[in-house]
Amino acid sequence: MVSVELPSFPSKQGYLxxxxxxxxxSICTCSLCFxxxxxxxxxxxxxxxxxxxxxxxxxxxxxxxxxxxxxxxxATLTLMIPPGSEDVIVKNLFVSIDPYQINRMKVCSxxxxxxxxxxxxxxxxxxxxxxxxxxxxxxxxxxxxxxxxVGVLGWEEYTVVRPGSMLRKIDSxxxxxxxxxxxxxxxxxxxxxxxxxxxxxxxEGEKVFVSAACGSVGHLVGQFGKQSGCYVVGCAGSKxxxxxxxxxxxxxxxxxxxxxxxxxxxxxxxxxxxxxxxxYFDNVGAEVQEAAVANMNAFGRVAVCGVISQYTDxxxxxxxxxxxxxxxxxxxRGFLAYDHLSIYDDFVSAxxxxxxxGRIQSLEDVSHGLESVPSAFAGLFRGDNVGKKLVQLAADNxxxxx
Amino acid sequence: MVSVELPSFPSKQGYLxxxxxxxxxSICTCSLCFxxxxxxxxxxxxxxxxxxxxxxxxxxxxxxxxxxxxxxxxATLTLMIPPGSEDVIVKNLFVSIDPYQINRMKVCSxxxxxxxxxxxxxxxxxxxxxxxxxxxxxxxxxxxxxxxxVGVLGWEEYTVVRPGSMLRKIDSxxxxxxxxxxxxxxxxxxxxxxxxxxxxxxxEGEKVFVSAACGSVGHLVGQFGKQSGCYVVGCAGSKxxxxxxxxxxxxxxxxxxxxxxxxxxxxxxxxxxxxxxxxYFDNVGAEVQEAAVANMNAFGRVAVCGVISQYTDxxxxxxxxxxxxxxxxxxxRGFLAYDHLSIYDDFVSAxxxxxxxGRIQSLEDVSHGLESVPSAFAGLFRGDNVGKKLVQLAADNxxxxx
Numbered sequence: 001m002v003s004v005e006l007p008s009f010p011s012k013q014g015y016l017x018x019x020x021x022x023x024x025x026s027i028c029t030c031s032l033c034f035x036x037x038x039x040x041x042x043x044x045x046x047x048x049x050x051x052x053x054x055x056x057x058x059x060x061x062x063x064x065x066x067x068x069x070x071x072x073x074x075a076t077l078t079l080m081i082p083p084g085s086e087d088v089i090v091k092n093l094f095v096s097i098d099p100y101q102i103n104r105m106k107v108c109s110x111x112x113x114x115x116x117x118x119x120x121x122x123x124x125x126x127x128x129x130x131x132x133x134x135x136x137x138x139x140x141x142x143x144x145x146x147x148x149x150v151g152v153l154g155w156e157e158y159t160v161v162r163p164g165s166m167l168r169k170i171d172s173x174x175x176x177x178x179x180x181x182x183x184x185x186x187x188x189x190x191x192x193x194x195x196x197x198x199x200x201x202x203x204e205g206e207k208v209f210v211s212a213a214c215g216s217v218g219h220l221v222g223q224f225g226k227q228s229g230c231y232v233v234g235c236a237g238s239k240x241x242x243x244x245x246x247x248x249x250x251x252x253x254x255x256x257x258x259x260x261x262x263x264x265x266x267x268x269x270x271x272x273x274x275x276x277x278x279x280y281f282d283n284v285g286a287e288v289q290e291a292a293v294a295n296m297n298a299f300g301r302v303a304v305c306g307v308i309s310q311y312t313d314x315x316x317x318x319x320x321x322x323x324x325x326x327x328x329x330x331x332x333r334g335f336l337a338y339d340h341l342s343i344y345d346d347f348v349s350a351x352x353x354x355x356x357x358g359r360i361q362s363l364e365d366v367s368h369g370l371e372s373v374p375s376a377f378a379g380l381f382r383g384d385n386v387g388k389k390l391v392q393l394a395a396d397n398x399x400x401x402x
Numbered sequence: 403m404v405s406v407e408l409p410s411f412p413s414k415q416g417y418l419x420x421x422x423x424x425x426x427x428s429i430c431t432c433s434l435c436f437x438x439x440x441x442x443x444x445x446x447x448x449x450x451x452x453x454x455x456x457x458x459x460x461x462x463x464x465x466x467x468x469x470x471x472x473x474x475x476x477a478t479l480t481l482m483i484p485p486g487s488e489d490v491i492v493k494n495l496f497v498s499i500d501p502y503q504i505n506r507m508k509v510c511s512x513x514x515x516x517x518x519x520x521x522x523x524x525x526x527x528x529x530x531x532x533x534x535x536x537x538x539x540x541x542x543x544x545x546x547x548x549x550x551x552v553g554v555l556g557w558e559e560y561t562v563v564r565p566g567s568m569l570r571k572i573d574s575x576x577x578x579x580x581x582x583x584x585x586x587x588x589x590x591x592x593x594x595x596x597x598x599x600x601x602x603x604x605x606e607g608e609k610v611f612v613s614a615a616c617g618s619v620g621h622l623v624g625q626f627g628k629q630s631g632c633y634v635v636g637c638a639g640s641k642x643x644x645x646x647x648x649x650x651x652x653x654x655x656x657x658x659x660x661x662x663x664x665x666x667x668x669x670x671x672x673x674x675x676x677x678x679x680x681x682y683f684d685n686v687g688a689e690v691q692e693a694a695v696a697n698m699n700a701f702g703r704v705a706v707c708g709v710i711s712q713y714t715d716x717x718x719x720x721x722x723x724x725x726x727x728x729x730x731x732x733x734x735r736g737f738l739a740y741d742h743l744s745i746y747d748d749f750v751s752a753x754x755x756x757x758x759x760g761r762i763q764s765l766e767d768v769s770h771g772l773e774s775v776p777s778a779f780a781g782l783f784r785g786d787n788v789g790k791k792l793v794q795l796a797a798d799n800x801x802x803x804x
Contacts, residue, residue: 103725114700114729285724298516307724319721322687322709323505325736327516332734334727 045078052077054126054156055373060107064312064381069105070374073124077158081139086163088143090133092153093396094366096182097376097389098216101129102311115336127155130187132170132178134396148172150181155373157393176355178396183388184220184362185351187337191305192220193347194340196228199303199333200279204229207273209292211257212283214241214363216388217305219249221281223360226250230279233272235288237383244386249361263291276300284309286316293320293330302332312381363387447480454479456528456558457775462509466714466783471507472776475526479560483541488565490545492535494555495798496768498584499778499791500618503531504713517738529557532589534572534580536798550574552583557775559795578757580798585618585790586764587753589739593707594622595749596742598630601705601735602681606631609675611694613659614685616643616765618790619707621651623683625762628652632681635674637690639785646788651763665693678702686711688718695722695732704734714783765789 051074061069081087103111104121112120121127131153135143140163143149151167153159161167170181183189195217196202208225212218213234222245225232234245235257245254253272260266267273278300280292285307293302302320309316324330354360365385367376373391380389453476463471483489505513506523514522523529533555537545542565545551553569555561563569572583585591597619598604610627614620615636624647627634636647637659647656655674662668669675680702682694687709695704704722711718726732756762767787769778775793782791 109725110696110723111725111729114726118729289724294512304724304727306728310724317721318724319719321512322691322706322712322720322736323511323513324516325706325734326708326738327513327520327736329736329738329741331736332727334724334729334731334733336728336731339731 045080048078048080050077050079050158051075052156052158053370054154055370056125056127056155057105057121057123059123060120061102061105062107065102065105065378067374067378070377072371077160079136079158081137085139087139088135088149088161088167089137090131090149090151090153090159090161090167091136092131092133092157092159092393094132094179094182094390094392095153095155095373096130096187097367097373097380097385097391098129099306099308099311099380101127101377102381117338128152129155130182131159132182133159143167143169148178150178150186155370155391157370176352179364179366179388179390179392180355180362182390183216183364184355184360185348188216188388189220189351190340190344190347191337192217192224193351194337194343195281195303195305195335196221196224196279198340198343199335200281200301202228202230202279206230206278207275207297208232208279208281209267209273209277210234210281210283211288211292212236212306212308213245213251213254214386215283216385218281218283219245219363219387220360222251223249223354225279226252227354227359231275241386244363249363257288263287264294267291267295279303281305282307285318286310287318289318290320293324293332296324296328296330298328300328300330302330304332304334308381365389367391369393447482450480450482452479452481452560453477454558454560455772456556457772458527458529458557459507459523459525461525462522463504463507464509467504467507467780469776469780472779474773479562481538481560483539487541489541490537490551490563490569491539492533492551492553492555492561492563492569493538494533494535494559494561494795496534496581496584496792496794497555497557497775498532498589499769499775499782499787499793500531501708501710501713501782503529503779504783519740530554531557532584533561534583535561545569545571550576550580552580552588557772557793559772578754581766581768581790581792581794582757582764584792585766586622586757586762587750590618590790591622591753592742592746592749593739594619594626595753596739596745597683597705597707597737598623598626598681600742600745601737602683602703604630604632604681608632608680609677609699610634610681610683611669611675611679612636612683612685613690613694614638614708614710615647615653615656616788617685618787620683620685621647621765621789622762624653625651625756627681628654629756629761633677643788646765651765659690665689666696669693669697681705683707684709687720688712689720691720692722695726695734698726698730698732700730702730702732704732706734706736710783767791769793771795 053072053074055070056073057069058071079089103109111118132150133153135145135147135149148170149167150170208230210218210222213222214236222232222234232251233253234251235255236242237258239256242254242256245251273295276297277292277295278297280302282289282302282304283306286309363386365387370393376389376391455474455476457472458475459471460473481491505511513520534552535555537547537549537551550572551569552572554567610632612620612624615624616638624634624636634653635655636653637657638644639660641658644656644658647653675697678699679694679697680699682704684691684704684706685708688711765788767789772795778791778793
């Protein structure tokens with residue numbers, strides 16, 4: 001049995017429509033609280049008030065982020081739904097820490113003008129992010145107090161989810177950890193699944209190269225590849241990660257890119273890819289993409305999922321050899337998971353089945369407490385994380401805490 | 403009526419299978435003549451001998467080619483087919499001059515190892531190339547003396563076409579000039595048609611940008627675009643070409659890239675593409691590709707047909723912004739026409755119809771005489787040609803000349 005219920009509130013299109021609804025959400029949730037002038041507040045309202053802490057950027061970020069670029073702020077939030085409102089207030093338990101957010105923190109990036117969920121963040125404002133939590137108060141009949149939910153929440157203790165945004169209930173009898181719904185069964189999982197199957201269109205026996213192979217998406221792509229009968233090699237940034245890929249996740253081979261002085265040679269046929277590369281799942285861009293294209297077979301496919309090396313260094317742009325692109329008829333295709341919702345049901349069904357049978361494993365890297373969000377985020381760009389990076393904001397004891 | 407007959411000798415798969423057969427051809431035709439020791443030659447054989455002139459490279463070429471990189475040589479050829487041979491000897495009337503040949507003339511290029519017809523050329527050896535001519539002698543029942551043919555011939559006066567190579571008869575009552583079968587109805591036309599329709603998959607009203615828009619392929623792509631209801635802008639390298647594109651070929655707009663100091667700005671929405679670019683048909687690579695990607699709409703497509711600026715300057719590699727590729731879900735796809743033979747019949751039918759009704763025009767740029775081949779070829783890289791570059795080797799009077 002799959003623990004995921006679809007659809008829920010408010011969309012009828014599968015919960016990952018939430019990804020496309022982030023703009024709506026953030027417009028709706030940019031004011032963190034609803035307050036009334038103190039003088040007119042009744043005692044009951046005051047007793048429902050909390051200081052809702054959130055993490056924000058102090059200024060737009062240029063280059064590598066550090067914890068010092070962030071600060072915590074708070075705003076008073078009344079944990080009650082005004083009459084007539086369909087808001088849902090969620091106490092956040094886990095929030096997702098994803099590299100793409102850095103592009104929103106820049107003063108300017110071409111990505112900010114392309115899709116709603118990539119728009120620029122502003123210093124002092126809340127930061128919307130995928131998360132999981134428990135309903136504290138609800139004006140929507142579809143959500144009841146204490147129900148577990150996932151959706152677009154934020155780097156904050158509580159999120160007020162307005163109508164027009166997205167939230168999905170999680171079966172409380174679910175047979176997977178709540179965190180899986182942010183990772184392997186959430187956006188990271190769909191990104192890996194859609195990118196690998198919809199974009200790369202693998203055939204059994206093909207040779208697959210994955211960069212950032214210990215990342216939230218990469219470690220799943222490699223495992224999907226193995227499940228599809230492909231030969232899979234990953235690269236990562238430490239010996240520990242390389243061992244993990246080979247020994248725990250079943251990659252055919254893996255290497256530490258930091259130890260390779262010449263990536264093109266490292267990928268050459270006589271080493272990791274004796275028969276060339278058919279599919280390159282790109283999470284890093286720059287010279288790794290160039291090396292992959294140079295070692296590709298005819299009709300090779302590059303799925304560009306992320307280019308983390310370019311996110312913090314605009315000079316690190318891949319310049320794949322266009323002679324290879326032409327003569328080997330290579331396709332380079334950028335993609336976003338939310339264009340692939342048509343395969344969402346397949347993704348959940350197949351992935352859940354793989355997990356239950358022990359065929360695919362989820363790597364998670366969890367930090368604790370809202371105050372750890374800045375360092376968790378900055379750590380992504382140093383390669384600190386092993387698998388999906390999450391911050392657990394609270395133990396699941398919201399009833400007792402309030 | 404379409405003047406193209408399919409299939410002919412020896413393939414049953416449409417005459418453009420010749421493109422895939424170039425390797426076979428060149429192996430078969432690398433010895434230019436069949437001779438016997440002079441002492442044993444009979445008078446009749448001697449009377450059938452010609453000195454077959456051909457153009458070859460003096461050395462492998464690095465950077466921009468010049469006429470001085472080439473030389474003419476000759477080899478004795480007996481214009482008679484030995485008993486039992488299925489060879490066909492063709493007197494070449496037109497040969498095609500194409501930029502991609504420069505990649506074969508280099509001492510090393512990644513392209514040389516990818517497809518048969520791109521393999522390296524050697525100093526002193528003949529250079530195979532698409533051409534049209536008249537049969538002088540034939541050991542194959544499908545070809546008779548004096549018939550007009552097109553196929554893979556060479557930069558030479560006569561070509562001995564061996565079995566396993568490709569040749570196609572042209573209807574002597576054809577209603578198009580012979581040269582069209584090398585350009586608009588030949589490989590250049592198929593490249594434009596396949597690249598535009600199969601790779602770019604245009605929709606009516608989409609915005610199309612074509613570089614090297616006065617080139618052999620570009621001028622056709624733009625016209626196909628107009629026939630499909632697209633908005634088409636081309637760039638070229640001279641005022642004369644720009645005027646031609648706008649005034650003769652019906653492009654919506656065109657500009658001289660040499661006059662633009664900032665291509666990204668030139669393509670910006672408020673100038674040539676007020677609504678962004680949906681399709682970029684790339685013939686040049688480098689900064690033009692980068693500028694196109696920067697100004698692309700979501701789900702934009704780049705068909706990489708050629709990157710002439712990189713052919714003679716390896717440092718001129720395009721580095722399209724991968725953030726754009728991801729967030730705008732752009733596809734960059736290299737292609738070769740010979741992978742698209744399944745649409746060959748459609749291509750000939752549709753293009754012939756366009757020509758007959760005056761909807762599409764063929765631009766040809768013809769030089770004369772084998773000795774003009776080196777300068778014609780070198781001129782491609784200076785942008786000298788306007789349209790399809792051909793060299794006419796002889797007037798069609800082969801019967802009277804021999």
